[in-house]
Amino acid sequence: MSARTTIPSIRPSSRERSNRSGYVFVAGYAILLLAFGVLPTVYSFVLAFTNDQGQFVGFGQFVVATTDFRFLRSMANLGSYILLWLVTIVVFAVALALLLRNYVRGRMSVFWRFLFYLPGALAGVASSLVWMFMLSPQVSPIAPLLKAAGWTDFGRIVQPQNLPVIFTVMAFWVGAGGWIIIMYGALNNIPDEVMEAARIDGASAWQLAWHIQIPMIRQWIAYMAILAFAAGTQLFVEPQMLGVASKQVDISWSPNQLAYQFAFGPMSNANAAAALSVLLLAVGLVFAVILVRKSGLFDVEAED
Template identity: 50%
Template sequence: MFSLRRSPSSFAYIMVSGYVLLLLAFGVLPTLYAAFLAFTRDGTFVAFDNFQRVIADYRFLPAVGNVAAFIAIWLTSLIVLVVILAVIVHAIRVRWLSSAARFVFYIPGALAGASSVLLWLFMLDPTVSPVSGLLRLLGFDTFVDVVGGPNLPVIFAVIAFWAGAGGWIVIMYGALNNISAEVMEAARIDGAGPIATAWHIQIPLLRKWIAYMGIMSLAAGTQLFVEPRVLSQASKGVVGLDHSLNQVAYLYAFRQNDFNGSAAISLLLLVVAAGLAAFFVFRGGLFERD
Protein backbone atom coordinates (compact mmCIF):
# COMPACT_ATOMS: atom_id res chain seq x y z
CA MET A 1 0.00 0.00 0.00
CA PHE A 2 1.37 3.38 -1.02
CA SER A 3 1.95 6.01 1.62
CA LEU A 4 0.18 9.34 1.25
CA ARG A 5 3.54 11.00 0.57
CA ARG A 6 4.42 8.63 -2.28
CA SER A 7 0.98 8.12 -3.79
CA PRO A 8 0.85 11.25 -6.01
CA SER A 9 4.19 10.51 -7.68
CA SER A 10 3.35 6.82 -8.03
CA PHE A 11 0.03 7.71 -9.64
CA ALA A 12 1.87 10.00 -12.07
CA TYR A 13 4.18 7.15 -13.10
CA ILE A 14 1.17 4.92 -13.70
CA MET A 15 -0.48 7.56 -15.90
CA VAL A 16 2.70 8.10 -17.91
CA SER A 17 3.43 4.39 -18.33
CA GLY A 18 0.67 3.91 -20.91
CA TYR A 19 2.11 6.61 -23.12
CA VAL A 20 5.64 5.24 -22.70
CA LEU A 21 4.51 1.75 -23.75
CA LEU A 22 2.72 3.08 -26.82
CA LEU A 23 5.73 5.25 -27.68
CA LEU A 24 8.02 2.23 -27.51
CA ALA A 25 5.65 -0.01 -29.48
CA PHE A 26 4.65 2.42 -32.24
CA GLY A 27 7.49 4.95 -32.19
CA VAL A 28 10.87 3.80 -30.97
CA LEU A 29 10.80 0.16 -32.11
CA PRO A 30 9.54 0.91 -35.65
CA THR A 31 12.18 3.63 -35.94
CA LEU A 32 14.91 1.21 -34.91
CA TYR A 33 13.62 -1.36 -37.39
CA ALA A 34 13.54 1.28 -40.14
CA ALA A 35 17.13 2.21 -39.30
CA PHE A 36 18.10 -1.46 -39.58
CA LEU A 37 16.44 -1.73 -43.01
CA ALA A 38 17.97 1.54 -44.19
CA PHE A 39 21.52 0.36 -43.56
CA THR A 40 21.11 -3.22 -44.78
CA ARG A 41 19.98 -5.19 -47.81
CA ASP A 42 18.97 -8.83 -47.56
CA GLY A 43 20.28 -8.76 -44.01
CA THR A 44 23.75 -7.55 -45.09
CA PHE A 45 25.17 -4.23 -43.89
CA VAL A 46 25.56 -1.87 -46.87
CA ALA A 47 26.35 1.42 -45.05
CA PHE A 48 24.87 4.38 -46.95
CA ASP A 49 24.21 2.55 -50.21
CA ASN A 50 20.41 2.68 -49.82
CA PHE A 51 20.54 6.41 -49.12
CA GLN A 52 22.71 7.07 -52.18
CA ARG A 53 20.35 5.03 -54.32
CA VAL A 54 17.16 6.85 -53.29
CA ILE A 55 18.80 10.30 -53.49
CA ALA A 56 19.92 9.49 -57.05
CA ASP A 57 16.34 8.52 -57.97
CA TYR A 58 14.88 11.05 -60.43
CA ARG A 59 11.76 11.35 -58.23
CA PHE A 60 13.57 12.23 -55.01
CA LEU A 61 14.74 15.83 -55.48
CA PRO A 62 11.47 17.04 -57.08
CA ALA A 63 9.59 15.50 -54.13
CA VAL A 64 11.96 17.29 -51.73
CA GLY A 65 11.25 20.57 -53.51
CA ASN A 66 7.48 19.99 -53.42
CA VAL A 67 7.45 19.24 -49.68
CA ALA A 68 9.82 22.13 -48.90
CA ALA A 69 7.66 24.61 -50.84
CA PHE A 70 4.51 23.37 -49.10
CA ILE A 71 6.07 23.56 -45.62
CA ALA A 72 7.52 27.03 -46.24
CA ILE A 73 4.16 28.44 -47.34
CA TRP A 74 2.13 26.55 -44.76
CA LEU A 75 4.30 27.19 -41.69
CA THR A 76 4.70 30.88 -42.50
CA SER A 77 0.98 31.43 -43.03
CA LEU A 78 0.07 29.25 -40.05
CA ILE A 79 2.32 31.02 -37.56
CA VAL A 80 1.46 34.53 -38.75
CA LEU A 81 -2.29 34.13 -39.25
CA VAL A 82 -2.96 31.94 -36.21
CA VAL A 83 -1.25 34.42 -33.89
CA ILE A 84 -3.07 37.39 -35.46
CA LEU A 85 -6.48 35.66 -35.35
CA ALA A 86 -5.94 34.46 -31.77
CA VAL A 87 -5.07 37.99 -30.62
CA ILE A 88 -8.12 39.40 -32.44
CA VAL A 89 -10.49 36.81 -30.94
CA HIS A 90 -8.98 37.39 -27.50
CA ALA A 91 -9.59 41.11 -27.88
CA ILE A 92 -13.33 40.57 -28.44
CA ARG A 93 -15.01 41.53 -25.18
CA VAL A 94 -18.49 40.23 -26.08
CA ARG A 95 -18.41 36.74 -24.57
CA TRP A 96 -20.88 35.02 -26.90
CA LEU A 97 -19.21 36.50 -29.99
CA SER A 98 -15.77 35.35 -28.84
CA SER A 99 -17.09 31.84 -28.14
CA ALA A 100 -18.85 31.71 -31.51
CA ALA A 101 -15.68 32.79 -33.33
CA ARG A 102 -13.61 30.07 -31.63
CA PHE A 103 -16.27 27.47 -32.46
CA VAL A 104 -16.39 28.47 -36.12
CA PHE A 105 -12.60 28.36 -36.38
CA TYR A 106 -12.51 24.92 -34.76
CA ILE A 107 -15.21 23.22 -36.89
CA PRO A 108 -12.91 22.35 -39.87
CA GLY A 109 -10.56 20.50 -37.52
CA ALA A 110 -13.34 17.99 -36.81
CA LEU A 111 -13.02 16.65 -40.35
CA ALA A 112 -10.51 13.91 -41.13
CA GLY A 113 -7.75 14.62 -43.66
CA ALA A 114 -9.37 12.70 -46.51
CA SER A 115 -12.75 14.36 -45.84
CA SER A 116 -11.12 17.80 -45.97
CA VAL A 117 -9.52 17.02 -49.31
CA LEU A 118 -12.82 15.75 -50.75
CA LEU A 119 -14.52 18.95 -49.65
CA TRP A 120 -11.78 21.00 -51.30
CA LEU A 121 -12.11 18.97 -54.50
CA PHE A 122 -15.62 20.40 -54.68
CA MET A 123 -14.41 23.91 -53.82
CA LEU A 124 -11.62 23.85 -56.42
CA ASP A 125 -13.72 22.68 -59.35
CA PRO A 126 -14.89 25.78 -61.27
CA THR A 127 -17.88 23.89 -62.71
CA VAL A 128 -19.50 23.28 -59.29
CA SER A 129 -17.63 25.46 -56.78
CA PRO A 130 -19.55 28.18 -54.91
CA VAL A 131 -16.53 30.44 -55.61
CA SER A 132 -16.38 29.54 -59.32
CA GLY A 133 -16.55 33.23 -60.23
CA LEU A 134 -13.36 33.93 -58.29
CA LEU A 135 -11.61 30.90 -59.81
CA ARG A 136 -12.50 31.98 -63.34
CA LEU A 137 -11.42 35.53 -62.53
CA LEU A 138 -8.02 34.08 -61.63
CA GLY A 139 -7.90 32.31 -64.99
CA PHE A 140 -8.92 28.81 -63.90
CA ASP A 141 -11.62 27.31 -66.12
CA THR A 142 -11.23 23.64 -65.21
CA PHE A 143 -10.21 21.57 -62.21
CA VAL A 144 -7.01 20.55 -64.00
CA ASP A 145 -6.10 24.24 -64.41
CA VAL A 146 -6.51 24.79 -60.68
CA VAL A 147 -4.32 21.86 -59.62
CA GLY A 148 -1.65 22.56 -62.21
CA GLY A 149 1.95 22.06 -61.04
CA PRO A 150 2.97 25.47 -59.60
CA ASN A 151 -0.34 25.85 -57.75
CA LEU A 152 -0.07 22.66 -55.70
CA PRO A 153 2.04 23.93 -52.75
CA VAL A 154 -0.42 26.79 -52.25
CA ILE A 155 -3.42 24.47 -52.54
CA PHE A 156 -2.01 21.99 -50.04
CA ALA A 157 -1.11 24.87 -47.69
CA VAL A 158 -4.68 26.21 -47.88
CA ILE A 159 -6.15 22.77 -47.19
CA ALA A 160 -3.79 22.17 -44.26
CA PHE A 161 -4.41 25.64 -42.83
CA TRP A 162 -8.17 25.27 -43.12
CA ALA A 163 -8.10 21.91 -41.35
CA GLY A 164 -5.56 22.67 -38.63
CA ALA A 165 -5.53 26.38 -37.84
CA GLY A 166 -8.70 26.38 -35.74
CA GLY A 167 -7.30 24.09 -33.09
CA TRP A 168 -4.17 26.20 -32.76
CA ILE A 169 -6.22 29.39 -32.51
CA VAL A 170 -8.06 27.88 -29.54
CA ILE A 171 -4.74 26.85 -27.94
CA MET A 172 -3.24 30.32 -28.47
CA TYR A 173 -6.40 31.86 -27.05
CA GLY A 174 -5.94 29.80 -23.89
CA ALA A 175 -2.30 30.86 -23.67
CA LEU A 176 -3.33 34.51 -23.97
CA ASN A 177 -5.73 34.03 -21.06
CA ASN A 178 -2.74 33.03 -18.91
CA ILE A 179 -1.03 36.39 -19.36
CA SER A 180 -1.18 38.27 -16.08
CA ALA A 181 -3.99 40.80 -15.86
CA GLU A 182 -1.58 43.12 -14.02
CA VAL A 183 0.79 43.11 -17.00
CA MET A 184 -2.03 43.96 -19.41
CA GLU A 185 -3.33 46.68 -17.10
CA ALA A 186 0.16 48.18 -16.80
CA ALA A 187 0.37 48.33 -20.59
CA ARG A 188 -2.94 50.16 -20.81
CA ILE A 189 -1.88 52.62 -18.10
CA ASP A 190 1.33 53.31 -20.03
CA GLY A 191 -0.79 54.21 -23.04
CA ALA A 192 -0.08 51.15 -25.19
CA GLY A 193 -2.75 50.54 -27.81
CA PRO A 194 -3.99 47.10 -28.94
CA ILE A 195 -1.30 46.73 -31.63
CA ALA A 196 1.57 47.81 -29.37
CA THR A 197 0.32 45.55 -26.59
CA ALA A 198 0.09 42.59 -28.94
CA TRP A 199 3.55 43.20 -30.46
CA HIS A 200 5.50 44.00 -27.30
CA ILE A 201 3.70 41.91 -24.67
CA GLN A 202 1.32 39.23 -25.94
CA ILE A 203 3.33 37.81 -28.86
CA PRO A 204 6.65 37.63 -26.91
CA LEU A 205 4.83 35.78 -24.11
CA LEU A 206 3.43 33.36 -26.70
CA ARG A 207 6.91 32.45 -27.93
CA LYS A 208 6.94 28.97 -26.39
CA TRP A 209 3.49 28.17 -27.70
CA ILE A 210 4.46 29.39 -31.16
CA ALA A 211 7.53 27.16 -31.05
CA TYR A 212 5.38 24.22 -29.99
CA MET A 213 2.97 24.90 -32.86
CA GLY A 214 5.90 25.08 -35.27
CA ILE A 215 7.28 21.71 -34.10
CA MET A 216 3.96 19.86 -34.28
CA SER A 217 2.99 21.42 -37.62
CA LEU A 218 6.40 20.69 -39.09
CA ALA A 219 6.08 17.04 -38.08
CA ALA A 220 2.67 16.85 -39.77
CA GLY A 221 3.83 18.75 -42.85
CA THR A 222 6.72 16.42 -43.64
CA GLN A 223 4.21 13.54 -43.71
CA LEU A 224 2.32 14.99 -46.69
CA PHE A 225 0.55 12.05 -48.30
CA VAL A 226 -3.27 12.03 -48.19
CA GLU A 227 -3.79 15.33 -50.01
CA PRO A 228 -1.64 14.63 -53.10
CA ARG A 229 -2.84 11.02 -53.16
CA VAL A 230 -6.52 12.01 -53.34
CA LEU A 231 -5.85 14.85 -55.78
CA SER A 232 -3.89 12.45 -57.99
CA GLN A 233 -6.89 10.15 -58.25
CA ALA A 234 -9.32 13.03 -58.78
CA SER A 235 -7.20 14.68 -61.47
CA LYS A 236 -6.52 11.36 -63.25
CA GLY A 237 -2.76 11.61 -62.88
CA VAL A 238 -2.27 15.36 -63.33
CA VAL A 239 -0.97 15.36 -59.76
CA GLY A 240 1.73 12.71 -59.73
CA LEU A 241 1.81 9.70 -57.45
CA ASP A 242 5.36 10.74 -56.53
CA HIS A 243 4.59 14.32 -55.53
CA SER A 244 5.74 14.01 -51.91
CA LEU A 245 8.51 12.07 -50.17
CA ASN A 246 5.99 9.92 -48.35
CA GLN A 247 4.47 8.97 -51.69
CA VAL A 248 7.90 8.07 -53.06
CA ALA A 249 8.56 5.95 -49.97
CA TYR A 250 5.18 4.27 -50.49
CA LEU A 251 6.04 3.48 -54.12
CA TYR A 252 9.38 2.01 -53.06
CA ALA A 253 7.72 -0.24 -50.49
CA PHE A 254 4.52 -1.37 -52.22
CA ARG A 255 5.19 -0.94 -55.94
CA GLN A 256 8.88 -1.85 -56.11
CA ASN A 257 8.95 -4.15 -53.06
CA ASP A 258 12.04 -2.26 -51.88
CA PHE A 259 11.52 -1.76 -48.16
CA ASN A 260 15.18 -0.85 -47.67
CA GLY A 261 14.87 2.18 -49.97
CA SER A 262 11.57 3.14 -48.37
CA ALA A 263 13.17 2.97 -44.93
CA ALA A 264 16.07 5.14 -46.13
CA ILE A 265 13.64 7.85 -47.28
CA SER A 266 11.76 7.63 -43.98
CA LEU A 267 14.97 7.97 -42.01
CA LEU A 268 16.04 11.00 -44.04
CA LEU A 269 12.68 12.61 -43.31
CA LEU A 270 13.10 11.85 -39.62
CA VAL A 271 16.57 13.40 -39.46
CA VAL A 272 15.51 16.58 -41.27
CA ALA A 273 12.33 16.95 -39.22
CA ALA A 274 14.23 16.37 -35.97
CA GLY A 275 16.83 18.97 -36.94
CA LEU A 276 14.20 21.58 -37.76
CA ALA A 277 12.31 20.71 -34.57
CA ALA A 278 15.51 21.29 -32.59
CA PHE A 279 15.78 24.72 -34.21
CA PHE A 280 12.27 25.61 -33.02
CA VAL A 281 13.00 24.25 -29.54
CA PHE A 282 16.15 26.32 -29.00
CA ARG A 283 15.00 29.46 -30.83
CA GLY A 284 11.62 29.36 -29.13
CA GLY A 285 13.00 28.62 -25.67
CA LEU A 286 10.50 25.79 -25.34
CA PHE A 287 12.17 24.24 -22.29
CA GLU A 288 13.33 27.43 -20.63
CA ARG A 289 11.84 28.30 -17.29
CA ASP A 290 10.10 31.65 -16.99
Protein backbone atom coordinates (compact mmCIF):
# COMPACT_ATOMS: atom_id res chain seq x y z
CA MET A 1 0.00 0.00 0.00
CA SER A 2 1.56 3.27 -1.13
CA ALA A 3 1.44 6.27 1.11
CA ARG A 4 -0.07 9.43 -0.27
CA THR A 5 2.07 12.51 -0.26
CA THR A 6 0.18 15.66 0.58
CA ILE A 7 1.51 18.75 -1.16
CA PRO A 8 0.54 21.88 0.73
CA SER A 9 -1.11 24.54 -1.39
CA ILE A 10 0.83 27.75 -1.73
CA ARG A 11 -1.38 30.78 -1.59
CA PRO A 12 -0.19 34.37 -1.80
CA SER A 13 -0.41 36.25 1.47
CA SER A 14 -2.73 39.22 1.81
CA ARG A 15 0.28 41.52 1.69
CA GLU A 16 1.44 40.03 -1.62
CA ARG A 17 -2.06 40.42 -3.08
CA SER A 18 -2.14 44.01 -1.88
CA ASN A 19 1.24 44.69 -3.51
CA ARG A 20 0.02 43.24 -6.81
CA SER A 21 -3.09 45.39 -6.69
CA GLY A 22 -0.93 48.42 -6.04
CA TYR A 23 1.20 47.67 -9.08
CA VAL A 24 -1.93 47.38 -11.23
CA PHE A 25 -3.23 50.76 -10.04
CA VAL A 26 0.14 52.44 -10.51
CA ALA A 27 0.72 50.89 -13.94
CA GLY A 28 -1.84 53.08 -15.70
CA TYR A 29 -0.34 56.27 -14.30
CA ALA A 30 3.20 55.07 -15.00
CA ILE A 31 2.38 54.39 -18.65
CA LEU A 32 0.78 57.80 -19.12
CA LEU A 33 3.66 59.50 -17.29
CA LEU A 34 6.15 57.75 -19.55
CA ALA A 35 4.22 58.53 -22.74
CA PHE A 36 3.24 62.14 -22.03
CA GLY A 37 5.84 63.22 -19.47
CA VAL A 38 9.18 61.45 -19.65
CA LEU A 39 9.45 60.82 -23.39
CA PRO A 40 8.44 64.39 -24.43
CA THR A 41 10.94 65.76 -21.91
CA VAL A 42 13.73 63.60 -23.32
CA TYR A 43 12.74 64.66 -26.85
CA SER A 44 12.84 68.32 -25.76
CA PHE A 45 16.38 67.86 -24.48
CA VAL A 46 17.39 66.31 -27.80
CA LEU A 47 15.88 69.22 -29.74
CA ALA A 48 17.40 71.81 -27.40
CA PHE A 49 20.96 70.67 -28.12
CA THR A 50 20.60 70.11 -31.87
CA ASN A 51 19.61 72.09 -34.93
CA ASP A 52 16.89 71.41 -37.48
CA GLN A 53 19.29 69.04 -39.26
CA GLY A 54 19.76 66.94 -36.14
CA GLN A 55 23.35 68.13 -35.62
CA PHE A 56 24.65 68.74 -32.11
CA VAL A 57 25.12 72.49 -31.49
CA GLY A 58 25.73 72.58 -27.74
CA PHE A 59 24.10 75.60 -26.14
CA GLY A 60 23.52 77.32 -29.47
CA GLN A 61 19.73 77.09 -29.26
CA PHE A 62 19.80 78.47 -25.72
CA VAL A 63 21.73 81.47 -27.02
CA VAL A 64 19.11 81.98 -29.74
CA ALA A 65 16.29 81.85 -27.20
CA THR A 66 17.88 84.04 -24.52
CA THR A 67 19.19 86.74 -26.87
CA ASP A 68 15.82 87.28 -28.50
CA PHE A 69 14.58 90.81 -27.77
CA ARG A 70 11.39 89.41 -26.25
CA PHE A 71 13.06 87.01 -23.80
CA LEU A 72 13.89 89.35 -20.89
CA ARG A 73 10.51 91.06 -21.15
CA SER A 74 8.62 87.77 -21.01
CA MET A 75 10.74 86.54 -18.08
CA ALA A 76 10.11 89.79 -16.21
CA ASN A 77 6.37 89.40 -16.80
CA LEU A 78 6.51 85.82 -15.56
CA GLY A 79 8.57 86.79 -12.51
CA SER A 80 6.08 89.46 -11.41
CA TYR A 81 3.20 87.05 -11.89
CA ILE A 82 4.83 84.12 -10.07
CA LEU A 83 5.83 86.27 -7.09
CA LEU A 84 2.27 87.52 -6.68
CA TRP A 85 0.83 84.05 -7.35
CA LEU A 86 3.01 82.27 -4.79
CA VAL A 87 2.35 84.80 -2.04
CA THR A 88 -1.38 84.67 -2.74
CA ILE A 89 -1.74 80.88 -2.86
CA VAL A 90 0.43 80.23 0.20
CA VAL A 91 -1.12 82.93 2.40
CA PHE A 92 -4.77 82.51 1.47
CA ALA A 93 -4.86 78.72 1.03
CA VAL A 94 -3.29 78.19 4.45
CA ALA A 95 -5.41 80.93 6.07
CA LEU A 96 -8.68 79.56 4.69
CA ALA A 97 -7.73 76.01 5.70
CA LEU A 98 -7.00 77.24 9.22
CA LEU A 99 -10.36 79.00 9.39
CA LEU A 100 -12.16 75.86 8.21
CA ARG A 101 -10.28 73.63 10.64
CA ASN A 102 -10.59 75.84 13.69
CA TYR A 103 -13.97 77.53 13.34
CA VAL A 104 -16.23 75.56 10.97
CA ARG A 105 -17.68 72.18 11.89
CA GLY A 106 -19.98 69.52 10.51
CA ARG A 107 -21.93 70.00 7.32
CA MET A 108 -20.90 73.62 6.96
CA SER A 109 -17.27 72.51 6.71
CA VAL A 110 -18.20 70.04 3.96
CA PHE A 111 -20.20 72.73 2.17
CA TRP A 112 -17.36 75.26 2.17
CA ARG A 113 -14.76 72.73 1.08
CA PHE A 114 -16.99 71.71 -1.83
CA LEU A 115 -17.58 75.36 -2.73
CA PHE A 116 -13.85 76.11 -2.73
CA TYR A 117 -13.08 73.07 -4.86
CA LEU A 118 -15.88 73.60 -7.42
CA PRO A 119 -14.06 76.13 -9.69
CA GLY A 120 -11.26 73.60 -10.14
CA ALA A 121 -13.64 71.50 -12.23
CA LEU A 122 -13.32 74.03 -15.04
CA ALA A 123 -10.63 73.54 -17.65
CA GLY A 124 -8.15 76.34 -18.31
CA VAL A 125 -9.89 77.64 -21.43
CA ALA A 126 -13.33 77.55 -19.78
CA SER A 127 -11.97 79.42 -16.77
CA SER A 128 -10.47 82.09 -19.03
CA LEU A 129 -13.80 82.52 -20.81
CA VAL A 130 -15.60 82.89 -17.49
CA TRP A 131 -13.16 85.58 -16.39
CA MET A 132 -13.39 87.45 -19.68
CA PHE A 133 -17.12 87.60 -19.02
CA MET A 134 -16.51 88.72 -15.41
CA LEU A 135 -14.08 91.46 -16.50
CA SER A 136 -16.35 92.92 -19.17
CA PRO A 137 -18.19 95.89 -17.57
CA GLN A 138 -21.04 95.63 -20.09
CA VAL A 139 -22.17 92.15 -19.00
CA SER A 140 -20.32 91.36 -15.76
CA PRO A 141 -22.32 90.72 -12.56
CA ILE A 142 -19.71 92.83 -10.75
CA ALA A 143 -20.01 95.68 -13.25
CA PRO A 144 -20.79 98.29 -10.53
CA LEU A 145 -17.51 97.48 -8.78
CA LEU A 146 -15.57 97.65 -12.03
CA LYS A 147 -17.10 100.98 -12.99
CA ALA A 148 -16.52 102.34 -9.49
CA ALA A 149 -12.82 101.58 -9.98
CA GLY A 150 -12.87 103.54 -13.23
CA TRP A 151 -12.84 100.49 -15.50
CA THR A 152 -15.61 101.23 -17.96
CA ASP A 153 -14.50 98.93 -20.77
CA PHE A 154 -12.65 95.64 -21.17
CA GLY A 155 -9.68 97.25 -22.89
CA ARG A 156 -8.90 99.50 -19.92
CA ILE A 157 -8.95 96.53 -17.54
CA VAL A 158 -6.44 94.39 -19.43
CA GLN A 159 -3.72 97.02 -19.44
CA PRO A 160 -0.16 95.59 -19.08
CA GLN A 161 0.25 96.79 -15.49
CA ASN A 162 -2.91 94.93 -14.46
CA LEU A 163 -2.11 91.59 -16.07
CA PRO A 164 -0.11 89.95 -13.21
CA VAL A 165 -2.99 90.66 -10.82
CA ILE A 166 -5.60 89.44 -13.30
CA PHE A 167 -3.73 86.21 -14.00
CA THR A 168 -3.18 85.66 -10.25
CA VAL A 169 -6.90 86.04 -9.54
CA MET A 170 -7.74 83.63 -12.37
CA ALA A 171 -5.20 81.05 -11.20
CA PHE A 172 -6.28 81.33 -7.56
CA TRP A 173 -9.95 80.93 -8.44
CA VAL A 174 -9.23 77.67 -10.26
CA GLY A 175 -6.39 76.19 -8.23
CA ALA A 176 -6.84 77.28 -4.63
CA GLY A 177 -9.70 74.92 -3.76
CA GLY A 178 -7.68 71.74 -4.09
CA TRP A 179 -4.85 73.16 -2.00
CA ILE A 180 -7.25 74.36 0.70
CA ILE A 181 -8.55 70.81 1.01
CA ILE A 182 -5.00 69.39 1.15
CA MET A 183 -3.98 71.90 3.84
CA TYR A 184 -7.18 71.10 5.74
CA GLY A 185 -6.28 67.40 5.69
CA ALA A 186 -2.75 68.16 6.87
CA LEU A 187 -4.12 70.21 9.77
CA ASN A 188 -6.38 67.33 10.74
CA ASN A 189 -3.31 65.12 11.16
CA ILE A 190 -2.00 67.27 14.01
CA PRO A 191 -2.63 65.28 17.23
CA ASP A 192 -5.41 66.67 19.41
CA GLU A 193 -3.13 66.21 22.43
CA VAL A 194 -0.70 68.77 21.06
CA MET A 195 -3.44 71.32 20.46
CA GLU A 196 -4.99 70.72 23.88
CA ALA A 197 -1.65 71.07 25.64
CA ALA A 198 -1.08 74.42 23.93
CA ARG A 199 -4.54 75.63 24.96
CA ILE A 200 -3.91 74.60 28.56
CA ASP A 201 -0.70 76.63 28.47
CA GLY A 202 -2.79 79.65 27.51
CA ALA A 203 -2.09 79.87 23.78
CA SER A 204 -4.51 82.04 21.82
CA ALA A 205 -6.00 81.06 18.46
CA TRP A 206 -3.38 83.15 16.67
CA GLN A 207 -0.53 81.59 18.69
CA LEU A 208 -1.90 78.10 18.01
CA ALA A 209 -1.94 78.78 14.29
CA TRP A 210 1.44 80.52 14.07
CA HIS A 211 3.50 78.46 16.53
CA ILE A 212 1.83 75.03 16.34
CA GLN A 213 -0.26 74.40 13.24
CA ILE A 214 1.71 76.18 10.52
CA PRO A 215 5.13 74.77 11.61
CA MET A 216 3.68 71.26 11.74
CA ILE A 217 2.42 71.46 8.15
CA ARG A 218 5.44 73.30 6.73
CA GLN A 219 6.34 70.34 4.53
CA TRP A 220 2.92 70.43 2.92
CA ILE A 221 3.24 74.19 2.44
CA ALA A 222 6.59 73.65 0.73
CA TYR A 223 5.04 70.96 -1.47
CA MET A 224 2.27 73.37 -2.45
CA ALA A 225 4.77 76.13 -3.23
CA ILE A 226 6.84 73.84 -5.47
CA LEU A 227 3.86 72.69 -7.53
CA ALA A 228 2.38 76.20 -7.64
CA PHE A 229 5.70 77.53 -8.97
CA ALA A 230 5.82 74.79 -11.60
CA ALA A 231 2.25 75.54 -12.65
CA GLY A 232 3.01 79.27 -12.78
CA THR A 233 5.89 78.81 -15.22
CA GLN A 234 3.45 77.12 -17.62
CA LEU A 235 1.30 80.24 -18.00
CA PHE A 236 -0.05 80.23 -21.55
CA VAL A 237 -3.82 79.88 -21.93
CA GLU A 238 -4.81 82.98 -19.95
CA PRO A 239 -2.64 85.57 -21.74
CA GLN A 240 -3.30 83.88 -25.07
CA MET A 241 -7.08 84.08 -24.61
CA LEU A 242 -7.01 87.65 -23.31
CA GLY A 243 -4.77 88.62 -26.21
CA VAL A 244 -7.24 87.21 -28.73
CA ALA A 245 -10.16 88.93 -27.01
CA SER A 246 -8.62 92.35 -26.42
CA LYS A 247 -5.83 92.63 -29.00
CA GLN A 248 -3.84 94.39 -26.26
CA VAL A 249 -1.92 91.54 -24.64
CA ASP A 250 1.46 90.84 -26.23
CA ILE A 251 1.55 87.47 -28.00
CA SER A 252 4.86 86.77 -26.25
CA TRP A 253 3.80 88.01 -22.80
CA SER A 254 4.90 84.79 -21.08
CA PRO A 255 7.90 82.55 -21.89
CA ASN A 256 5.55 79.76 -22.91
CA GLN A 257 3.95 82.07 -25.43
CA LEU A 258 7.39 83.03 -26.66
CA ALA A 259 8.25 79.35 -27.08
CA TYR A 260 5.04 78.96 -29.08
CA GLN A 261 6.11 81.85 -31.30
CA PHE A 262 9.52 80.26 -31.80
CA ALA A 263 7.95 76.96 -32.84
CA PHE A 264 4.99 78.13 -34.93
CA GLY A 265 5.72 81.77 -35.74
CA PRO A 266 7.73 83.21 -38.64
CA MET A 267 11.00 81.82 -37.22
CA SER A 268 9.70 78.23 -37.22
CA ASN A 269 12.47 77.16 -34.83
CA ALA A 270 11.24 74.25 -32.74
CA ASN A 271 14.76 73.74 -31.37
CA ALA A 272 14.87 77.20 -29.80
CA ALA A 273 11.37 76.60 -28.40
CA ALA A 274 12.60 73.37 -26.83
CA ALA A 275 15.63 75.17 -25.39
CA LEU A 276 13.36 77.75 -23.76
CA SER A 277 11.20 74.96 -22.32
CA VAL A 278 14.27 73.21 -20.91
CA LEU A 279 15.39 76.51 -19.39
CA LEU A 280 12.03 76.91 -17.63
CA LEU A 281 12.33 73.32 -16.39
CA ALA A 282 15.79 74.08 -14.99
CA VAL A 283 14.48 77.16 -13.17
CA GLY A 284 11.67 75.12 -11.63
CA LEU A 285 14.06 72.36 -10.55
CA VAL A 286 16.43 74.84 -8.89
CA PHE A 287 13.53 76.43 -7.00
CA ALA A 288 12.28 72.97 -5.95
CA VAL A 289 15.71 71.85 -4.72
CA ILE A 290 16.16 75.01 -2.64
CA LEU A 291 12.71 74.69 -1.08
CA VAL A 292 13.14 70.97 -0.39
CA ARG A 293 16.44 71.58 1.38
CA LYS A 294 15.11 74.50 3.41
CA SER A 295 11.85 72.83 4.43
CA GLY A 296 13.07 69.28 4.98
CA LEU A 297 10.28 68.07 2.71
CA PHE A 298 11.63 64.54 2.41
CA ASP A 299 13.16 64.24 5.87
CA VAL A 300 12.13 61.07 7.73
CA GLU A 301 11.64 61.41 11.45
CA ALA A 302 13.70 58.97 13.48
CA GLU A 303 11.64 56.36 15.26
CA ASP A 304 12.06 55.89 18.98
